[in-house]
Amino acid sequence: MTRNQQLNLVLTDVTLTYPDGQSRLTALDHVSLTVPAGATTAVIGPSGSGKSSLLAVAATLVTPDAGRVVLAGTDTAGMGRDEMTALRRGAVGMVFQQPNLIASLTAAEQLEVMAHVDGRPMGAARERARALLDVVGLADVSGRYPHQLSGGQRQRVNIARSLMNDPAVLLVDEPTSALDTERGAAIIDLLTSLTHERGTATVLVTHDTAHLGSVDAVVEVVDGRLSEKVLAAA
Amino acid sequence: MFVAWRDLRAARGRFALMGGVVVLMTLLVTLLSGLTAGLGRESTSGIADLPADHLVFEAPTGDQDVSFADSVVTAEQRRAWEDVDGVSAAEPLSIATTKASATGPSASATGDAARSAAVSVFGVTDGSPLLPGGARVGDGSVVLSTGAAEDLGLEAGQDLSLAGRDVVVAAVADDASYSHTPVVWASLADAATVGSGSGIADEQASVIALSTSDDGSLAAADERLGTTTVTTSAALAAIGSYASENGSLQLMRAMLFGISALVIGAFFTVWTIQRSGDIAVLKALGATTRYLMKDAIGQALVLLVAGTALGAGLAAAVGVAATGTVPFALTASTLLAPPLVLIVLGALGAVLSVRRITSVDPLTALGSAR
Numbered sequence: 001m002t003r004n005q006q007l008n009l010v011l012t013d014v015t016l017t018y019p020d021g022q023s024r025l026t027a028l029d030h031v032s033l034t035v036p037a038g039a040t041t042a043v044i045g046p047s048g049s050g051k052s053s054l055l056a057v058a059a060t061l062v063t064p065d066a067g068r069v070v071l072a073g074t075d076t077a078g079m080g081r082d083e084m085t086a087l088r089r090g091a092v093g094m095v096f097q098q099p100n101l102i103a104s105l106t107a108a109e110q111l112e113v114m115a116h117v118d119g120r121p122m123g124a125a126r127e128r129a130r131a132l133l134d135v136v137g138l139a140d141v142s143g144r145y146p147h148q149l150s151g152g153q154r155q156r157v158n159i160a161r162s163l164m165n166d167p168a169v170l171l172v173d174e175p176t177s178a179l180d181t182e183r184g185a186a187i188i189d190l191l192t193s194l195t196h197e198r199g200t201a202t203v204l205v206t207h208d209t210a211h212l213g214s215v216d217a218v219v220e221v222v223d224g225r226l227s228e229k230v231l232a233a234a
Numbered sequence: 235m236f237v238a239w240r241d242l243r244a245a246r247g248r249f250a251l252m253g254g255v256v257v258l259m260t261l262l263v264t265l266l267s268g269l270t271a272g273l274g275r276e277s278t279s280g281i282a283d284l285p286a287d288h289l290v291f292e293a294p295t296g297d298q299d300v301s302f303a304d305s306v307v308t309a310e311q312r313r314a315w316e317d318v319d320g321v322s323a324a325e326p327l328s329i330a331t332t333k334a335s336a337t338g339p340s341a342s343a344t345g346d347a348a349r350s351a352a353v354s355v356f357g358v359t360d361g362s363p364l365l366p367g368g369a370r371v372g373d374g375s376v377v378l379s380t381g382a383a384e385d386l387g388l389e390a391g392q393d394l395s396l397a398g399r400d401v402v403v404a405a406v407a408d409d410a411s412y413s414h415t416p417v418v419w420a421s422l423a424d425a426a427t428v429g430s431g432s433g434i435a436d437e438q439a440s441v442i443a444l445s446t447s448d449d450g451s452l453a454a455a456d457e458r459l460g461t462t463t464v465t466t467s468a469a470l471a472a473i474g475s476y477a478s479e480n481g482s483l484q485l486m487r488a489m490l491f492g493i494s495a496l497v498i499g500a501f502f503t504v505w506t507i508q509r510s511g512d513i514a515v516l517k518a519l520g521a522t523t524r525y526l527m528k529d530a531i532g533q534a535l536v537l538l539v540a541g542t543a544l545g546a547g548l549a550a551a552v553g554v555a556a557t558g559t560v561p562f563a564l565t566a567s568t569l570l571a572p573p574l575v576l577i578v579l580g581a582l583g584a585v586l587s588v589r590r591i592t593s594v595d596p597l598t599a600l601g602s603a604r
Contacts, residue, residue, distance in 0.1 A: 052600055055600060056597055056600055059518070059600075061518060061596050061597045061600065062597060082522060085517075085520055085521075085522050086520070086522075088518075088519075088520045089519070089520025089521075090520070092520075094518055094519060094599075096515070096518075096599060096600065097600070100511070100515045100599055102237065102512045102515065102516075103244060103512070104237065104240040104241045104243065104244030104245065105237070105240055109236075109240065112236070113236050113237060113516070114519060114520075116236040117236075117516065117519065117520055117521045117525060118520065145244075161519075165520075173600055
């Protein structure tokens with residue numbers, strides 16, 4: 001099976017609750033989601049509906065109370081924290097809502113640190129970082145620090161960083177929230193094209209439905225439940 | 235240390251300030267260590283450099299500790315100690331502090347006022363191995379330490395007065411001092427004369443200096459002879475001024491070490507809190523806690539090693555400049571031990587503070603999790 005035929009992200013009957021005073025609040029209620037390689041699935045819904053919780057579970061940042069999470073063919077059930085971290089490092093790329101760039105690192109170093117964390121040779125990492133910055137149109141600003149970049153440029157660095165480890169799954173959290181309409185549309189287009197080119201399974205969490213024309217599927221989360229109604233499909 | 239080096243570069247102002255604190259703390263504690271050792275030498279070198287491994291004191295009464303000032307051992311006790319198994323030599327040593335003045339034609343010929351100085355008179359037998367460099371003393375002739383000779387402006391063959399008793403300088407030998415006064419070696423009789431207020435009579439001594447091949451019989455001999463025997467190094471505590479002075483300085487040193495560890499720990503606590511956002515992002519991106527701890531502790535060690543090296547270098551320069559003016563001992567132990575202790579304690583403080591890395595939740599990198 002080629003990468004584009006794999007089901008890179010499979011959530012099955014996932015339930016996640018948080019403590020809320022004396023009781024528990026259900027953030028995800030028996031959610032199932034399958035994202036194949038090379039496809040972008042947008043997750044929409046109002047604030048507090050459970051979108052970010054869905055992303056956190058898929059990223060192995062939290063362990064659900066019930067249900068299964070399979071990432072790049074690996075079932076996370078019973079995994080320890082270090083195993084989860086290693087799986088996340090190798091199989092998951094994350095694009096944060098805020099770019100979350102590290103102030104002391106240049107644009108290129110934001111990407112290179114991913115290889116360093118993974119213990120890979122830095123010479124090859126520098127080449128790959130340069131190539132990825134070129135892909136997102138930032139080759140000429142690779143030596144700039146975050147405060148020397150525009151909001152759109154920072155978000156592009158954020159995206160390039162998420163691809164540094166060639167992830168099977170790309171989890172994207174509200175990537176356009178700090179951008180104007182034009183730049184927001186450009187970012188969504190960039191993400192969907194990269195998804196197709198690289199064969200990642202991309203989950204795009206957003207409350208902005210204006211730029212979803214290029215995604216492959218859209219699902220809605222309301223009160224922790226995934227809507228069965230698919231709002232749009234490419 | 236990928237991020238750590240770049241943090242050091244990007245936040246160089248903050249790290250320079252903290253590094254400056256480390257430099258100053260190292261300078262202060264190293265100078266204090268050199269001064270403590272130098273003052274200690276001034277108090278103890280006359281005893282510490284004795285060619286003896288044990289000193290016999292008069293047994294103190296009650297729960298008092300042995301003291302050079304209070305101890306008087308008799309000639310009978312000394313002779314009895316010579317016969318104790320394992321004792322190869324038992325030499326009497328009496329100690330008295332008095333005033334010495336340069337006298338005679340040589341002193342007045344210069345036209346200067348005769349010099350005087352407080353000295354410690356070490357009374358020994360003629361030919362005693364306790365005398366430095368094979369020098370000899372007899373009634374009316376003394377051996378000056380170099381410090382005493384410099385203070386009094388005297389050379390061999392010149393005259394001086396010891397507590398009103400005229401004696402001649404037989405030789406000038408090694409440097410030695412006791413309780414911050416230079417040592418003058420004299421005969422037991424002369425020492426008894428100049429130290430008449432100390433209660434030590436002729437043929438008596440303050441202590442007996444032992445050279446032993448086996449210390450197994452010392453405790454039984456002490457019991458039998460009414461004495462207390464301690465090692466030469468332990469006997470330094472019996473010098474009254476040294477015990478109190480050294481104790482105060484060591485307390486100051488210990489407090490400085492503690493303060494340094496706290497300051498460094500506080501800095502890295504604040505620094506870790508400030509960068510907890512970056513830590514959360516790195517964790518979310520797959521960095522392990524071990525990776526992040528190594529990065530942070532490596533950063534602390536760079537700061538500590540660089541700061542202490544610079545501080546110790548400055549202290550060495552100050553020590554060289556101050557030698558001869560103040561009693562500063564510039565040795566490997568006074569120069570290297572304080573920075574090493576600071577590095578260890580600072581690293582401990584840093585480890586305790588960066589431990590909070592373990593509690594940073596990578597989920598916070600996502601913003602709201604709901």
